[in-house]
Amino acid sequence: MQHIISILVENKFGVLSRVAGLFSGRGFNIESISVGTTLDSSTSQITVVTMGDDRIIEQIIKHLNKLIDVIKVIDLSEKDYIVREAALIKIHTSRPEDRSEALRITEIFRARVVDSTPSTYTVEITGDENKIEAIINLLRPLGIKEIVRTGKIAIAREDMKQTAMQELKKVRA
Numbered sequence: 692m693q694h695i696i697s698i699l700v701e702n703k704f705g706v707l708s709r710v711a712g713l714f715s716g717r718g719f720n721i722e723s724i725s726v727g728t729t730l731d732s733s734t735s736q737i738t739v740v741t742m743g744d745d746r747i748i749e750q751i752i753k754h755l756n757k758l759i760d761v762i763k764v765i766d767l768s769e770k771d772y773i774v775r776e777a778a779l780i781k782i783h784t785s786r787p788e789d790r791s792e793a794l795r796i797t798e799i800f801r802a803r804v805v806d807s808t809p810s811t812y813t814v815e816i817t818g819d820e821n822k823i824e825a826i827i828n829l830l831r832p833l834g835i836k837e838i839v840r841t842g843k844i845a846i847a848r849e850d851m852k853q854t855a856m857q858e859l860k861k862v863r864a
Contacts, residue, residue: 693722694748695767695774695845698737701760702728710737710761713754719743723842734762738844767845774845777817780827783834785810793833800826811836 700706707726714721722740729736741751748766755764767774784790784807793812797804802816816826820843827838 692744693740693742693768695772695843696739696741696748696751696755697763697765697767697845697847698739698755698761699729699763700735700737700758701762702733702735703760706735706758706760707737709758710739710755713758714739714741714751717750717754719747719751725842725844727844738842740843765847767847771848772845773848774819774843775817776820776823776841776843777815778823778827778838778840779805780814780816780830780835781806781811781837782814782830783810783836784812789833793830796826796829799829802826 698710700710707724711721711724713719719741722742724737724739726735726737728734741748743751748768752764752766755761782789782793784793790812793814794804796802797812797814797816800816800818800822802814804812805815806813814826814830816823823840827835
């Protein structure tokens, strides 16, 4: 079963490497990983998508909690959460009918063209995995030149982030 693990960490050199190294060192696979700073620039949020049964996920969480720069680990799969990905898709649009078809498809998916050349459009889209796969499948007949996708990012619907930030303040006090 796929799990999305949200990891609040200190924003320090090498922390991402230690988190990724934990997965590789223990033989756990990372399907996607993304990281960015939080509202507090001294912390970063890492989102890891991995596969495993409950026992494996419990092991992963225990190992992550032992890392010195890890502040909070949450298996979002047990919570109500929102998940998104982003993608940039470069497609062939040499013919006028291809350009109009590409614009029609991007409008349907609420995507947008972020770059245009005489022979290509680059389309930006955000959404869940199914939405991104769907637009890729519709654009594929036009001729996709290149695709770049982010990993998943996720956020809990409740105030879990505030709780984590409050715990960080307690640790620092």
